[in-house]
Amino acid sequence: MAHVLVSPLNWGLGHATRDIPVIRTLRDHGHDVTIAACGNALSVLRQEFPDARYIEYPDYPVPFSSGHLFVPKFCAAIPFMLKAVVREHATLEAILAKDRYNLVISDNRLGVFSSEIPSIFVSHQLHYHLPLLYWPAELLAIPVNQYLHEQYNRIIVPDNPPGPLSLAGKLSRPQTDVARERVFYSGILSGTRQLACTRDLDYLIVISGPEPQRSFLEKVILSKIGDLDGSGVVLLGSPQRPKAATRRGNWICVSYVSTEEKAELMNRARCVICRSGYTTLMELAELEKDRALLIPTPGQTEQEYLSWYYKEKGWYHSQDQGHLDLLDDVEKTHKYHGFPAMPKTTENVHRLYDELLAEYLE
Structure with a gap:
């Protein structure tokens, strides 16, 4: 049995809920999962897995703003976020020093990686789309992303590969050799399941x-x-x-x-x-x-x-x-006709485990 640390970002509930099928699959294969999170993300996962082990693990505030001030406010917040990422990484080292882990999975938490333990990053956004006015910042993000991706053994992208079934479009297309070498397109990962009920x-x-x-x-x-x-x-x-x-x-x-x-x-x-x-x-x-x-x-x-x-x-x-x-x-x-037919979460998460996660856990 392996021990896995899963840590989703608390910017909305999306990061936590898309990790639900991954956590469930890890536990179904007999692995011990510790969830390190904060805020609403932690609360949602506690409801889903009440018997799991949890660590209160603060991340960083959301630099949201009203209207089209979002981009400049986000850019202005970058120095403060970088300091928070450094603190986040130091906290992770302290967590890893207390218990033995075989794998670290970070869902968009930039400081959650280790040089000693295999680390996987989860993100659908390998490319940042900004308005034309901010195109220099979009270009600057490319080397920053490369440095980030170098810290991880693999990158799970919860999307179909680039092509007609891609949900994220250009956002999930890798821009560097590092990303291309490490990316794994899992297909969609959703904590919401189809139910046998009437559309009433x-x-x-x-x-x-x-x-x-x-x-x-x-x-x-x-x-x-x-x-x-x-x-x-x-x-x-x-x-x-x-x-x-x-x-x-x-x-x-x-x-x-x-x-x-x-x-x-x-x-x-x-x-x-x-x-x-x-x-x-x-x-x-x-x-x-x-x-x-x-x-x-x-x-x-x-x-x-x-x-x-x-x-x-x-x-x-x-x-x-x-x-x-x-x-x-x-x-x-x-x-409009909705999304075309595509593999669903159950199939995707089984393939994710067999083709990627099992490499580090079995």
Whole structure:
């Protein structure tokens, strides 16, 4: 039995939830898994694996900002993040000194690697997409990424290989020889499973993202849901509020739900309206949703690129938050056909273990 340390970044829940099938597979093969995380990522994984061993392991604050100030604020925060990464790495060395580990898996935590123990990095973003105004920063990211990738034995990309089935488009294409040598395309990895239930819900609207953009989207959505025919549920993404549901005509609004409840609602929904965060998009692929409206968080260039990319591919309709016409945009979702057929998480995670992880554990 091998001992594996898994450490996801706590920038949203996506990193933690896509690690769920990986952790489950490691445990199914008899390996001992220690989860090192913080915040909501730690809470979600505790719910999923209550009997696992956990380490409270702080990461670094999210340098989000409102609107299109995201990029300059992110760049301004880089020196502070680098200091945090150094601290993160020092903390990892202390963790590794206390217990014996055979493998370290870091989901987008830049300081979680070891020169003594095989280390694997998980990321769908090997290439950073920035507006043309910031193209020098995009070029500068290439050598920075190369240095980062050199610290890891392998890089797991939760996407299909470059080509017609690639969910991340240019974001998951390696730009350096180091990345090309170490990359392993696992295919989609989603903690949300298909359920045998009836699609009896016309709409599921998932409001998310950092403030103040989450509140801006909530205001827009709640003012327009009355325009839509049919029934629906709005998840407000606001866990600090009371959980009690409120009714608006045929609509139910809930401040937040558990990951299990959200998975059931996504399975039941005929049309999903949501942000274009990558983990959510993998959920749409896993559940084979053919109708969705994507609303990228303003200023988050990755979401804006993915929304544009999917629209160009004819997969899903998208609309900027500031130009949202809910009735018209929902009608346009009928013109798109969803993701093409692709291997699902169960198949992908078995191949990931057999072709990559077993090399370090058996």
